[in-house]
Amino acid sequence: KQEVTQIPAALSVPEGENLVLNCSFTDSAIYNLQWFRQDPGKGLTSLLLIQSSQREQTSGRLNASLDKSSGRSTLYIAASQPGDSATYLCAAGGTGAGSYQLTFGKGTKLSVIP
């Protein structure tokens, strides 16, 4: 059974800092690893998806890496802004016939202080 852990649970940084969010998963036989953003009272927004054969993906100030062998992924946010404040969720995409099944971590709540 896949388990996803995110560290830290909460993080507070001053505006402009670069930061790293960590995600670990127990079963390395995944289709992909996805990062989502969740704002209070709202749904999830997909940020980045890394296929199992890839090492990293970039979108603007965001960079996500994947190391399947060690069961780890990181989300790097450059030059953080107050608008980045949200909860960031990591999700491991299932394997085989269950490729659609996402297993989520509990998230990292990020606060960027102006």
Added chain:
Amino acid sequence: NAGVMQNPRHLVRRRGQEARLRCSPMKGHSHVYWYRQLPEEGLKFMVYLQKENIIDESGMPKERFSAEFPKEGPSILRIQQVVRGDSAAYFCASSPTGGGFQETQYFGPGTRLLVL
């Protein structure tokens, strides 16, 4: 192009009542997934449906919970005889196909269910 729509956004029920949660997938998407987020917990997969078919309900509690995705209309998650432990946020997601290496799921805003 509207995203995934869920209604109601908030639902209050007393113990023993029924809760019906609705989800309309994105246009062109025929695959629907329901997830539950209990307080202080991560989202947990409940069920995967295609039109008129339940593909995988391995995450659904065995009793009181059911889901459907009819040929016409939204997907419905139904909870009978609700208990306080059912209080959670219920999210619906949709996708154009049923998974794979490069497919993400598009999530709705969720329904917050509170059982008194």
